[in-house]
Amino acid sequence: MKIERDLHMMKGDGEYSYAKNSMIQRRAVLATRPILQKAVREVCRDLHPQLMVIADLGCSSGKNTLLFVSEVLNTICESPTSTLNKEESPMEVQFFLNDLHGNDFNHVFQSLEQLEQSTRQECACRGLQPPPYYVAGLPGSFYARLFPCSSVHLFHSSMSVTWLSQVPEHLGCLNEGNVHVGATTQPAVARLYQDQFEKDFSRFLHMRCREIVAGGRMVLTLVGRKREDVFDAGRTTKIFELLSQGLRTLVSEGRLEKEKLDSFNIPVYCPSTEELKQLVQQNGLLHITDIHLFEMDGSPTDESPESAGAAVAAAQAAGESMSATLRASTEPLIVSHFVESILEDLFALFARNFTSYIESEDEQSGIFVITMSLEAKH
Ligand SMILES: C[S@@+](CC[C@H](N)C(=O)[O-])C[C@H]1O[C@@H](n2cnc3c(N)ncnc32)[C@H](O)[C@@H]1O
Structure with missing residues (x-):
């Protein structure tokens, strides 16, 4: 598996597309809005740039990408310091939307017209005018250099830096029967x-x-994780456990080779708040101004059941919906490692297993999300 070649969210706006199956990620953007707004206001107030350069790293495609851009524009609109003074021209904004080369940038570009209309309307409702802005796509890995020195005022990244640059080195087939850090994973593997x-x-x-x-x-x-225990990232751990369980079923039915499962590992890591703080401190050039841990509702839709019968149907719908959410993020990696013909059965198994999990657990853990606001000291 080569991440830069094989990783991308599902393109377009079909049934299993990321655009249609990214409600959980959307909740993260909405929950962290006040932190983003504060950072935008601080850049306007403290740096007063004539051209504000903003980059969204791991932007993917769909409503979440545009939500970020419109949130920034609305905040700048309301910021009293976005014009230097009455005689001078208003601050201009340059957005760079970054993702890996396989990302559906066409989908992003096609949605820009809709963004322009809604931004103009929203600002006009409040008697304001959006700043002049320009949007460009920027393909490339955020683990490499993307911009010239000292050129970006605000970096944003939501639910993307969780993806590693590669499957951990030296992992091979050590994580037998698991696709991530699961209950039967050896501590040495979790360490990798x-x-x-x-x-x-x-x-x-x-x-x-x-x-x-x-x-x-x-x-x-x-x-991220709430606890230091690397084996417990709440619902995220459960989701990967259930994906492993589905693959183990296909192995037991003779549809997949065990070695194929043992050598497949999802390159994602969920850090704790402490781990993040330590790495920022080691870097030494950034100052943490805010850091928060949220427990987000881990259900893939916003609907809640109203009766016992509805609860059964809702558990089934939640299984299908979580299956589509997981598929929208992992199908390209699964296809590149296994064969495409397992997809339907694998995700049907996942949906059923997730439904059983929802029905059996009284207390269900949510998805833990950590958001940090950092300021460059240099
Ligand atoms: C779960 S999506 C999040 C997308 C969007 N920010 C949102 O909130 O919905 C993660 C995105 O990060 C991108 N990504 C992962 N590793 C990357 C890397 N090394 N460089 C750039 N983008 C990367 C993936 O391709 C994917 O589009």
Whole structure:
């Protein structure tokens, strides 16, 4: 598996597309809105740029990408410092939307017209005018340099830096029967995941520190853990356990080779707040201004059941919906490692197993999300 070639969210706006199956990620953008708004206001107030350069790293495609852009524009609209003074022209904004080369940038570009209309309307309702802005797509890995030195005022990344640059080095077939850190994973394997994250996140910060202007801001949101125990990332751990369980079923039915399952590992890591703080401290060039842990509702839709019968149907719908959500993020990796013909059965198994989990658990853990606002000290 080569991440830069094989990883992308499902394209377009079909049944299993990321655009249609990213409600959980959307909740993260909505929950962290006040932190983003504060960072935008601080850049306007403290740096007063004539051209504000903003980058969204791991933007994917669909409503969440546009939600970020419109949120920033609305905040700038309301910011009293977005014009230098009455004689001077208003601040201009340049957005760079970054993702890996396989991302559906066409889908993003096609949605820009809709963004323009809604932004103009929203600002007009409040008697305001959006700043002149320009949007460009920027393909490439955020584990490499993306921008010239000291050129970006605000970096944003939501639910993306959780993806590692590669499957942890030396993992091979050591994580038998699991696709992630699961109940039967050896502690040494969990350590390999931790080491890879430390290396990747440090590199990510190092690259951004070269690119950010002095006093610039970074708002990073990651799927994380509440506890230090690396084996317990709440519902995220459960979701990967259930995916492993589905693959083990296909192995037991003779539809997949065991070696194929043993050598498949999802390159995602969920850090704790402490781990993130330590890595930022080690970097030494950034100052944490805010850090929060949220427990988000882990259900893939917003509907809640009203009766016992409805609860059964809702559990089934939740299974299908979570299956589509997981498929929208992992199908390209699964197809590149296994064969496409297992997809339907694998995700049907996952949906059933997830429904049983919803029905059997009284107390269900949510998805833990950590958001940090950082300021460049240099
Ligand atoms: C779960 S999606 C989140 C998308 C969007 N920010 C949102 O909130 O809905 C994660 C995105 O990060 C991208 N990504 C993962 N690793 C990356 C890397 N090394 N460089 C750039 N983008 C990456 C993936 O391709 C994917 O589009």
